[in-house]
Amino acid sequence: MDIDKIRKGKRKKGTRYGPARMKGDAGADLTRRELFKHGAVAGALVAAGGVSAVLLHDRDKRVRVTAGGGAALVRDFTLPGTAKGAPLVVATGPAAAEAMVRAAVDALGGMAKFIARGDVVVIKPNIGWDRNPKQAANTNPEVVTAVIKMAMEAGAKRVIVTDGSCNDPFRCFSRSGIGKAAQEIGAEVLLPAEHRFRKMDLKGAVLDEWPVLKPIVEADKVINVPVAKHHNLAGFTASMKNWYGLLGGRRNRLHQNIDMSIADLATFLRPTLVVVDAINVLVRNGPQGGSLKDVVAMNKVAASTDQVALDAWGCTLLGLTRDKLPYLKIGHERGIGDMNFESRLTEIKVTG
Amino acid sequence: MKRSVGFWAAAVVLTAGCGGEEGTATSAPGTGGAGSATGAAGPGTGAAAGGTGDADFTKVDPFKRVDGATLKLEGGGKFLPTDPVEGMVVVDAVRYYTPESLSELIDGEAQSYVDYGVKALASTEYAPEGGTNADLRVTAHVYDMGTPQMAFGRYAESKADEYRYLKLGTDGYVSGSTCVFYRGPWLVELSAGAEGPEMEKKLEGLARAIEAKLPPADGAELALLAKLPGDGRKAHSERYAVQNAAEMDGLGAGFWARYDVAGKEARVFARPAGSADAAKKALAELKAVLGGKPEAVPGVGEEALAAKTEYHGEVVLLRKGGTVAGVTELADRVAAVELAKKVAAGL
Numbered sequence: 001m002d003i004d005k006i007r008k009g010k011r012k013k014g015t016r017y018g019p020a021r022m023k024g025d026a027g028a029d030l031t032r033r034e035l036f037k038h039g040a041v042a043g044a045l046v047a048a049g050g051v052s053a054v055l056l057h058d059r060d061k062r063v064r065v066t067a068g069g070g071a072a073l074v075r076d077f078t079l080p081g082t083a084k085g086a087p088l089v090v091a092t093g094p095a096a097a098e099a100m101v102r103a104a105v106d107a108l109g110g111m112a113k114f115i116a117r118g119d120v121v122v123i124k125p126n127i128g129w130d131r132n133p134k135q136a137a138n139t140n141p142e143v144v145t146a147v148i149k150m151a152m153e154a155g156a157k158r159v160i161v162t163d164g165s166c167n168d169p170f171r172c173f174s175r176s177g178i179g180k181a182a183q184e185i186g187a188e189v190l191l192p193a194e195h196r197f198r199k200m201d202l203k204g205a206v207l208d209e210w211p212v213l214k215p216i217v218e219a220d221k222v223i224n225v226p227v228a229k230h231h232n233l234a235g236f237t238a239s240m241k242n243w244y245g246l247l248g249g250r251r252n253r254l255h256q257n258i259d260m261s262i263a264d265l266a267t268f269l270r271p272t273l274v275v276v277d278a279i280n281v282l283v284r285n286g287p288q289g290g291s292l293k294d295v296v297a298m299n300k301v302a303a304s305t306d307q308v309a310l311d312a313w314g315c316t317l318l319g320l321t322r323d324k325l326p327y328l329k330i331g332h333e334r335g336i337g338d339m340n341f342e343s344r345l346t347e348i349k350v351t352g
Numbered sequence: 353m354k355r356s357v358g359f360w361a362a363a364v365v366l367t368a369g370c371g372g373e374e375g376t377a378t379s380a381p382g383t384g385g386a387g388s389a390t391g392a393a394g395p396g397t398g399a400a401a402g403g404t405g406d407a408d409f410t411k412v413d414p415f416k417r418v419d420g421a422t423l424k425l426e427g428g429g430k431f432l433p434t435d436p437v438e439g440m441v442v443v444d445a446v447r448y449y450t451p452e453s454l455s456e457l458i459d460g461e462a463q464s465y466v467d468y469g470v471k472a473l474a475s476t477e478y479a480p481e482g483g484t485n486a487d488l489r490v491t492a493h494v495y496d497m498g499t500p501q502m503a504f505g506r507y508a509e510s511k512a513d514e515y516r517y518l519k520l521g522t523d524g525y526v527s528g529s530t531c532v533f534y535r536g537p538w539l540v541e542l543s544a545g546a547e548g549p550e551m552e553k554k555l556e557g558l559a560r561a562i563e564a565k566l567p568p569a570d571g572a573e574l575a576l577l578a579k580l581p582g583d584g585r586k587a588h589s590e591r592y593a594v595q596n597a598a599e600m601d602g603l604g605a606g607f608w609a610r611y612d613v614a615g616k617e618a619r620v621f622a623r624p625a626g627s628a629d630a631a632k633k634a635l636a637e638l639k640a641v642l643g644g645k646p647e648a649v650p651g652v653g654e655e656a657l658a659a660k661t662e663y664h665g666e667v668v669l670l671r672k673g674g675t676v677a678g679v680t681e682l683a684d685r686v687a688a689v690e691l692a693k694k695v696a697a698g699l
Contacts, residue, residue, distance in 0.1 A: 128459065132487055132545040135529075166459035170407055175486050175545070179409030191406055232464050232509075244459075252455030255463045285510055287460055290543035291527040293514055 072264070073202050077222045077272040078305060079114060086306040086337075087344045088313060093299030095350035097142035097279055098149070103350045104303035105150060105275065114273045115221055117155030122219035123147055123187070124271075126227045126242050127163040127178050129288045130171040136280040136295045137288045139227040141177035143277040143301060147225050148187045162190040162215050163245040166288075190215055197248045204264030206257045211248035216269070224271040224307065228278040228314040230286030230294075233258050235325050236315040237287065239274050239307035240266040240336075263330035266307055270336070276302040276310050281317055308337025309344065412486065415479040417441040428474035428494030428538060431565040438557035440478035440490060449473040467594055468506040471496040471537075478558060487545030490558060495539040500573035503534040505592035510541075517588055518556065521563055522571045525588075531555035536569035576622050576675070577607050581694040584618075586610040597621040598680050600664050602641035606676075613687050620695055622677040628654075631671040638669050638676065649689055653677070653696035658685060668692040672699040 089107040091100040105111050115121055125139035133140055144161065151159050161182045165172035169191045173179035182189050190196060197211035216222055226242035233255055234241060243265035244251060254261040278300040282289040289295065298317060304310050308331040312322040322328045322339045332339040420434025420442060429446045447457075451470055455462035465473075472495070479489040497503035500522070507523065510532055515525040521540070524533025528547035533540050540562050542555050577590050589610035593599075597606030598619040606623035625631035635655060639646055642659035646669075649656040653672035661667050661680075666688040669678040677695050682688040 130491075135545065167457070171486075173407070174409050174412070179407065183409055189407070189409065193406065231460065233460050250455075251459065252452075252462060255455065255460045258460065284512065288458060291515075291530040292547045293512065293527045 071203050072267050073200065073204075074270060075217050075268055076270045077219070078270045079272060082114070082272075082305045083270075085344065086304050086309065087346060088302060088304040088306060088309050088341050089346045089348060090300055090302045090313065091348045091350045093279070093350060095352055097140055097277075097301065098146035099352060100279075100299070100301040100350050101143055101146035101275060101303075102150065103348050104301050105147075105273070107346060107348060108273075108303055108305075111150040111154040111273075114223075115151050115154035115156055118157045119151075119155070119220040120158045120160070120218075121151045121156040121221045121223060122160045122162060122216050123151070123223045123225055124216060124242065124245065125161065125163060125176075125178055125225040125277075126245065127169075127172045127176050128166040128245060130167040130175050131288060131290070132175055133177050134280065134292055134295065135289050136227060136229060136282040137286070138172070138176040138178065139225050140277045140279050141181040143275065143279065144178050144225055145181045145185055147223055147275055148182060148185055151221075151223065152186065156221075159187045160190055160215050160219070161187050162192065162196075162213060164192040164213055164248055165245070166251075192248065194248075202264060202268050204261075204267060206254075206260045207264040207268070213246050213248070216246055221272040222269070224269075224274040226274070226276055227282075228276055228302075228317055229282035229289070230284050230318055232286060234262065234327065236311070236318050236320055237262075238276050238278075238314040239310045240327060240331060243269050259325075259327040259330060262327040263334065263336070266327075266331050266336050267334055271307065272305070274304055274307050274310055276314055278302060278314065278317055283318055304344075306337040306341070306344075308332055308339050309341035310337075312339035312341050313345065412484045414482050414484050415441075415443045415489070417481045418443060418445065423476075426474075427472050428496050429476075431494055431538065431540075431562050432474065432476055432492060433558070433561040433565070436481075437478070437561045438554040439480055440554060440558060441481045442476055443479045443481075443489070444477040446474055446476045449475065464509065465495060465497075465506060468509075469498045469502045469594075470506075471498045485546075488551075490542055490544045490555065492558065492562070493539075493541040494562065495541070497534075497537050497539050500534075500536050500569060500571075501592060502594075503537050503539045504573055505594060507532060507534040507539055508591040511588055511591075513586075513588065515588075516552075520556070520559055521566065522569060522574070524559065526552045526555055526559075528552065529555075531559045533559060533563065535563065535566045538566055540566075576624060577609065579698045580607075580609060580620055580622060580677075581611070581691070581698055583694070584611040584613060584691075585620075586612060586617075597623065598664075598678070600641065600667070600680055603638065603678070611691065613682060613691060616682055616684075616687075618682045618688070618691055619680045620677070620691065621680070622675055622695070622699070625671075625674050625676055627674050628671075631674050631676050634676045635669060635671045638678075642667055642669065649692070652689060652692045653699070656689075656692060656696075658689065658692075660685070670696055672696050675699050 089104045091104040125144045127138050129137040131137040148159050179189050196214050198214050199209055200212045201209045224239055224242055226238045228238040231237040240262045278298050280295050281298045283296050284294045302310055312328055315325055328339045423446050434442055449457055451466050474494045477489055477491050515527040517525045521533035521535035529544045531542040544551050592607050594605050597603040598608040598621040606621045608619055608621035611618040625634045644659055646657040646659040649658045653670035656670035658668045664680045665683050666685045667680045668688045670692055679688045679692045
């Protein structure tokens with residue numbers, strides 16, 4: 001399949017997802033406005049309203065970011081020293097998925113840098129759709145199992161795989177191949193049953209009280225393992241949008257303000273590590289696709305602790321630039337990550 | 353796939369992410385809902401799998417045919433075949449969705465149908481009876497888009513050059529594992545996990561069976577497109593956008609198509625304004641889209657303006673009778689004006 005042909009045929013300008021075009025390249029002259037410090041007290045953070053804020057950290061990993069009259073709830077799983085200026089590694093095949101995942105994570109320092117012996121690790125793939133792996137609407141199961149294995153090798157006490165699916169959860173977990181593959185290597189696979197949610201007031205710009213998947217917010221470490229793909233509302237999605245699967249309830253109202261809700265979720269959930277599956281990429285008719293003619297084999301896996309940077313890189317796979325994705329700019333301005341990733345990018349060719 | 357009682361019992365307690373109110377199943381209003389599907393309890397469907405989670409994903413149930421007489425068929429559901437087609441039988445209840453509940457089935461993708469004014473969706477599944485390969489399951493969606501224009505618009509948004517187009521409904525295509533067509537206000541989408549000639553044959557057969565049940569329609573919604581120049585128009589590039597026609601911010605709703613002009617891509621759009629006065633007013637409003645100081649272009653329709661834009665090259669906007677139209681994307685003003693003259697001539 002000719003990706004350039006696909007790009008040309010679709011909306012490269014004036015998109016549904018970009019109602020108001022930003023002049024120039026917003027990423028080119030933006031710097032990360034603030035960093036947030038993981039620790040007993042505080043750094044400065046640009047919170048939901050885009051104003052400076054004080055960040056307080058408690059022993060329960062729950063961090064409140066106060067911002068003027070409001071405050072965004074933050075669940076912070078990042079490790080000290082891994083957030084600021086985080087490197088971004090992209091491993092490119094032709095190697096098998098597991099080799100690419102290992103190469104990317106090893107280049108960041110190895111899984112042991114992120115996972116400690118005895119940790120309860122939750123892996124959050126995209127298992128949103130009743131689609132098979134070839135259709136590339138869900139995370140590739142081989143990428144998921146590679147991350148599971150590495151977490152186990154690093155000494156994780158339990159490795160849990162879960163997601164709040166869009167379609168029938170059992171079908172999604174089954175058809176995606178993730179349920180079976182994860183169980184076969186000893187991970188716990190948790191369907192999004194009602195008792196696994198608890199209501200939390202996220203205090204975001206648009207997100208208020210929502211049922212949130214408890215296994216994720218109660219974990220010791222959280223690894224985000226999204227799939228890079230087209231999304232007809234957001235343009236492109238991977239890391240930040242993957243947190244939609246954290247929520248229960250009527251998510252349709254989130255899509256009415258998709259950019260801000262994506263940013264709110266990424267503000268709330270700061271993962272320990274992100275591994276992006278870009279092995280087969282759904283390049284149009286996303287998020288669920290269907291036709292294999294809409295899927296392009298790109299053979300890439302990217303890893304970082306900076307979910308904004310990963311998405312800024314990922315959108316280039318679809319011929320987009322960061323200035324076309326408002327949620328990236330919001331995330332950048334809030335200090336969730338830095339969409340100017342180029343100077344931190346390392347590309348690795350993995351052949352074995 | 354038809355699920356066992358055990359599975360559906362488990363499903364009832366699933367919040368299911370984007371599905372339903374908390375604590376309810378994902379069934380849609382007006383249906384028997386998920387709980388209406390019945391079948392023998394089987395392995396691997398919601399049963400606990402000792403210590404590794406709460407479901408065993410290593411086992412699957414065979415597909416079981418649903419008695420058509422038990423199906424609730426209304427709206428778009430009336431067009432769903434209940435007799436076997438290409439060896440495929442109905443294996444699920446027919447579920448109905450409204451614009452408000454559509455996201456329970458297709459999450460964020462629902463908004464793109466809502467934008468095109470979707471009224472309702474009827475959905476079910478077909479599969480080879482007794483089979484277990486989920487990739488052979490075909491999901492059938494019949495959308496009521498309200499008007500033929502909106503059905504065409506949403507249909508056209510899914511098109512791609514490399515799909516195989518068919519004389520199916522007013523227009524349709526198959527693409528390996530999907531088959532999509534529309535007729536009148538009805539938009540039909542079939543999708544499977546497997547692809548290839550055999551699956552395309554099944555999809556086309558099922559699509560033809562649905563087509564045979566749809567009311568006739570004359571495709572009059574495409575009349576304005578038919579007036580646009582045929583020369584240079586790229587095959588299957590026709591679209592209808594509810595906003596930002598020709599993918600240009602501010603152009604509003606309109607039909608549009610891509611053209612090849614000496615190896616360069618141009619876009620032509622047209623929109624009925626309702627009357628000559630309304631067209632005059634619409635063109636005046638569109639001046640703002642051009643930015644700067646648009647120049648009058650004599651000899652193109654009844655009035656035309658042109659300007660070089662930041663993102664869309666030379667843009668020519670015109671009106672003729674009750675229609676506003678335009679040309680975008682070309683770098684060369686002369687070529688853009690020439691194409692605009694052809695557009696005006698056809699209106």
